[in-house]
Structure formats: C-alpha cells, structure tokens
Amino acid sequence: MAARPRPGDPLDPDAAISVRGLVKRYGDFTAVDGLDLDIRRGEIFALLGPNGAGKTTTVEICEGYRARDAGEVRVLGEDPAVGSRAWKARLGIVLQSGSGDSQLTVRELVGAQASYYADPRDADEVLELVGLTEKAGVRAKLLSGGQRRRLDVALGIVGRPTLLFLDEPTTGFDPEARRQFWSLIRSLRDLGTTMLLTTHYLDEAEALADRVGVIAGGRLVEVAVPSALGGRETAPAVVTWTEDGARRTEATATPTAFVAELAARFPGEVPDLAVARPTLEDVYLRMIGDDR
C-alpha cells in the first residue's frame, strides 16, 4: 500500500507526480539530496519535515518554478522544467504567502483568475466552496488572515486543477476555520483532485492525508499511511491506570488481553484507565531526531 520507489526505479507513468534521484543545490549546500517519490492520482499526500528540510524546494521543482540539478521529474506526464501552457493550466498552486493586499474585491480577484483558464469553475461557486460568499464584495486587503488563506485556495482551485499544491495552507487559521478547510480539501478530493500538501501540523496530516512522506535533510526518510508511519500500528500500546493510590503503566503488545485482566481485578471501572499508541507526533519527532 505504502510502497515507495527505490533509487534507480523507472518513473511511474501512471503517477500524478513521479520523482527519481532529485537533487537541488544552492552553491555548496545540497537542499534536496536524491529524492525518489511517487504520488498517485487522486490521493492527498502530505509532505512533513522540519524547517529547511527541502519541502518547498521539492514542491517548487514539481510546479516548474525551480530548476533541478539532477534527477528526473514527471508531473501529470510532463517534465515541469519544460511544462507546456496546457500543462500549467492543469495545476493549482496555493503558495505560502498569497494574494494579500489587493485593492480588488474577492469576487473580482477570483473572476480575474478564472479568465486565465479555458474551463474555469464559476467564481461564485468557488467562493461558496471556500466559505467566502459573504465576503465576495469586500476588498481583499480588508480580509482577516484566515479569510485571505481561503481566498488563496479559491484562486488555486478556480481553474479546476487536476493537481493542487498546498504549501502550509492553514497557518494562522483558528480551529474552526481549520476544520472547515479540511472539509473543503476532502470535498476537492471527492471531485477527483490530487493534492500535495506541506504542513507542520501533524493533526492536519493525520486528518487529511492518504499517505505522508517525512523529509529531513533533503532526503525522504519514510513514506506511509499516517496510521503506520514509523511502525505506529505495531508499536506496543501503553496502558495506564490508578491502583492503590499510584499511577501505574504497562507497555504491552496485547492491550486487549491486558485490559481484560485488569477489568477482572477491579470490581467496577478500572480507575483512570487509558490505552495509548504512539502519536504521529511521537514517531515523527523520533524520525527527524534520528536523521539529525
């Protein structure tokens, strides 16, 4: 399920994004250091990694915005370094710092962006989708931070992209706006859009991504479904409870059996019973720690 390509494997012609041996240097510094990755059509793929890991560099090479020093890249079947106009029109891009301080209204901006595409989404439909209908007539520069981010997404999807790049899309969102944004992303997936997301929010990756890739020091450390990253699904569970006034802890590979034993020992509820597996954050921090 979470198979990832090995160095030297051929490009995958069916993938939305196929990357082999990608290298990017800035002077003496190697920012991306031999990256192999396939992103399937229709999936949401989250790229995780610490600041400076090489996420934005990788994504911008896939978008055709940066040149690479070595390796092969195919995005929707074309090499981004020489991507055609028709190819570019099939991409949607939501950058880290977006539209911002325009004097134009929200609807004017979305309408203007739509005019670049042969078959755009209806501007009002897009505003509805991102929850900005009530702000359609407001100048973009008067929007709140979270509303601007939604406008960025609106601008990214109005061209009906096959593949959408989202670079840290929910930075600065309040919790409710993040939840709304997540449901927007899920509805785009239901419409068949492939998405490559970078994020520092592990709960966001867990909530949205079909697969996550962890990148550190310009290398891909692991690719997996969120529930299996770093051996999470088979890691021992930690059972905690209170007994004789003290907090007790037991790490076990068979938590169900262990809890059954505990239940037999106590007349009613086992006090303060909890069963926990390592969180995505636990395994992620361990991974990038290992890499360093």
Ligand SMILES: Nc1ncnc2c1ncn2[C@@H]1O[C@H](COP(=O)(O)OP(=O)(O)OP(=O)(O)O)[C@@H](O)[C@H]1O
């Ligand atoms: N134009 C550039 N010139 C020189 N170095 C650069 C340039 N762009 C990026 N770098 C360096 O390459 C490395 C990778 O940067 P990149 O922006 O890809 O990281 P990132 O994983 O997206 O980080 P963040 O999570 O902070 O956005 C960093 O060390 C960065 O300083």
